[in-house]
Amino acid sequence: MANSLVKLIKLNNLQYNPNRDPQVYRRTVKAPFRIQALLDGEGEARCALRDEKGGALAEAVVKLPGTFTHELSFATPGVRLVTLTVEQSSQKFSQDLRLDVLERAWVG
Secondary structure (H helix, E strand, O other): OOOOOEEEEEEOOEEOOOOOOHHHHOEEOOOOEEEEEEEEEEEEEEEEEEOOOOOEEEEEEEEEEEEEEEEEOOOOOEEEEEEEEEEEOOEEEEEEEEEEEEOOOOOO
16 A cells, blocks of 8 residues: 555454455444545545445545544345545545455354
8 A cells, every 4th residue: 555645444443454364354244344544644535435336335525634434234145345445636546345244143
C-alpha cells in the first residue's frame, strides 16, 4: 500500500492482509463485518464500498486525516467481494476485500 492517502485498512479490527489465512476474517450469517480505512492528508476524501456488481454498499465524505468506517452483514452464506475506493482530487486508491460468510460457527 504505497499510497499516502490510505495509511491502513482494517477488517474486523485486524490489519487487512490478502495473504493472511482467511479464517481470521470470516463471519457467520448476520454477524457484521467491520471495514475501516485510516486516511491521511488534508481536505476531504470520498470513500465508497461497492459489491461485485458495482452497486454501492456505502458512500461517505471523510475529513482528512480521518477514518472511514462501515459495518455490513449478509443473510446468506457464501463468498462476497467488495471493493473499497478512496478518492481525493488527483489521488485514487482501490482495494478488493474478500468477505467469507459461514452458515454457522465452527465447533472446536
